[in-house]
Amino acid sequence: MHELALTQGIIDIVCSEQEKQGFKDVREIRLKVGEYSGIVPDYIKDFFPMVSKGTCAESAELAISFIPAEIKCRDCGFEGRPGTRKMFCPQCGSTAFTMVKGREFYVENILVE
Numbered sequence: 001m002h003e004l005a006l007t008q009g010i011i012d013i014v015c016s017e018q019e020k021q022g023f024k025d026v027r028e029i030r031l032k033v034g035e036y037s038g039i040v041p042d043y044i045k046d047f048f049p050m051v052s053k054g055t056c057a058e059s060a061e062l063a064i065s066f067i068p069a070e071i072k073c074r075d076c077g078f079e080g081r082p083g084t085r086k087m088f089c090p091q092c093g094s095t096a097f098t099m100v101k102g103r104e105f106y107v108e109n110i111l112v113e
């Protein structure tokens with residue numbers, strides 16, 4: 001369960017920004033989590049109140065947006081959602097593709113006061 005370390009990492013980023021920029025309160029932290037990032041957003045939500053306690057992010061809301069996977073097929077050039085269940089190109093059935101979206105995990109935005 002690496003979500004605990006990731007939650008800690010998010011808070012470290014936010015609080016070092018707060019020190020650098022000198023804003024008072026962090027109201028909202030917006031995260032982007034890709035479908036195939038291997039990260040479970042619910043775990044981050046669960047850990048957040050515990051990990052943020054006593055930090056600059058203590059009263060912040062956590063807003064997580066999900067990024068669905070998209071592929072680019074190397075055989076037929078298809079771009080878009082992969083086949084369901086198993087990962088393949090829905091147009092030609094190839095498994096030779098590059099994942100162009102869906103592995104993201106980052107802090108998109110911090111809303112401050």
Ligand SMILES: [Zn+2]
Binds near residue numbers: 075076092
């Ligand atoms: Zn294809």
